[in-house]
Amino acid sequence: MKAQLEKIYGNAATDLAKAESINDVETVKDKYLSRKGEFNSIKKNLKDLSDEDKRIVGALANEITRKLETSLKAKHDELYTKELNEKLQTEKIDITLPGKFIPRGHVHPITSTINEITAIFQGLGFSLIKNELSPEVETEYYNFDMLNFPPDHPAKDMQDTFYTKAAPNVILRSQTSSAQIRAMELQKPPIRIISPGRVYRNEAVNSRKNNFFHQIEGLYVDKDITFGNLKGVLNEFIRIYFGESRPARFRASYFPFTEPSAEVDVQCIICGGTGCRTCSGTGWLEILGAGMVDPNVLKGVGVDPDVYSGFAFGMGVERLSMLKYAIDDIRLFFNNDVRFLKQF
Numbered sequence: 337m338k339a340q341l342e343k344i345y346g347n348a349a350t351d352l353a354k355a356e357s358i359n360d361v362e363t364v365k366d367k368y369l370s371r372k373g374e375f376n377s378i379k380k381n382l383k384d385l386s387d388e389d390k391r392i393v394g395a396l397a398n399e400i401t402r403k404l405e406t407s408l409k410a411k412h413d414e415l416y417t418k419e420l421n422e423k424l425q426t427e428k429i430d431i432t433l434p435g436k437f438i439p440r441g442h443v444h445p446i447t448s449t450i451n452e453i454t455a456i457f458q459g460l461g462f463s464l465i466k467n468e469l470s471p472e473v474e475t476e477y478y479n480f481d482m483l484n485f486p487p488d489h490p491a492k493d494m495q496d497t498f499y500t501k502a503a504p505n506v507i508l509r510s511q512t513s514s515a516q517i518r519a520m521e522l523q524k525p526p527i528r529i530i531s532p533g534r535v536y537r538n539e540a541v542n543s544r545k546n547n548f549f550h551q552i553e554g555l556y557v558d559k560d561i562t563f564g565n566l567k568g569v570l571n572e573f574i575r576i577y578f579g580e581s582r583p584a585r586f587r588a589s590y591f592p593f594t595e596p597s598a599e600v601d602v603q604c605i606i607c608g609g610t611g612c613r614t615c616s617g618t619g620w621l622e623i624l625g626a627g628m629v630d631p632n633v634l635k636g637v638g639v640d641p642d643v644y645s646g647f648a649f650g651m652g653v654e655r656l657s658m659l660k661y662a663i664d665d666i667r668l669f670f671n672n673d674v675r676f677l678k679q680f
């Protein structure tokens with residue numbers, strides 16, 4: 337058995353000398369020193385020897401095991417150092433060379449405008465509506481009927497609204513006002529919310545219009561709300577967003593869901609009011625529509641119009657961004673031209 341131990345050690349030393357990688361060293365270790373290794377097999381047979389032979393052979397087995405462990409560790413360290421040096425040579429970085437510029441993405445101007453407008457109205461006491469109350473795929477019931485649109489209103493025509501094939505009367509919403517109806521169905525006044533989101537209208541695309549754009553709608557319902565409250569909120573928004581030097585005006589208008597109604601214009605930032613293509617030569621650009629919530633709308637959601645009143649407004653995000661940054665073509669927001677986007 338003594339000769340057998342020395343033979344096994346010799347074989348292990350030979351295999352270790354041939355090892356060219358750390359994996360080879362681990363293979364040698366498993367072959368000779370693991371639980372199923374050759375040295376362990378010898379040690380298991382010690383029980384069959386006499387006490388004197390057990391002492392001699394056991395001591396020799398332990399000595400050879402220690403020597404092999406020492407050799408394995410030395411070989412492992414040698415190969416590890418070698419492999420590390422080779423890796424450092426192949427992966428080294430010349431720190432004297434200038435670094436490569438990696439451009440970073442940033443917030444899209446539409447997202448930035450939505451965030452800014454939302455922050456302004458939150459500062460004025462409005463809350464952001466929950467996403468589940470503001471679906472982009474909507475029904476005619478919420479998009480038109482509950483907003484006091486008559487059955488024959490032209491906005492319901494396929495020439496103006498995108499109808500889906502999901503089910504009859506299911507559309508891509510043409511305004512985020514439908515979210516206000518859902519909110520009023522679930523919440524009793526006072527209600528003060530804003531609902532930003534994407535909307536879709538079947539319109540010809542040009543420098544001022546797109547068939548896909550963004551809106552932010554606002555609603556305030558409480559006791560004793562007047563048109564004066566509406567003007568106060570919107571004038572404060574215009575002052576914060578555009579600055580005090582930007583002229584604004586209210587014009588009488590018509591919307592099925594508000595009465596009285598108004599449109600709000602600000603002076604064209606492109607031409608300064610002298611007239612240009614962007615403002616169609618008027619010197620003004622409409623930024624939002626607004627008005628007092630029609631009593632029929634309040635009745636439809638179970639709010640008593642004799643007790644409560646309210647106002648609503650809706651604004652186009654692209655239009656506001658165009659005014660803020662002097663952009664003369666709405667299509668630039670959707671073309672993904674880096675030359676345009678990197679300016680923001």
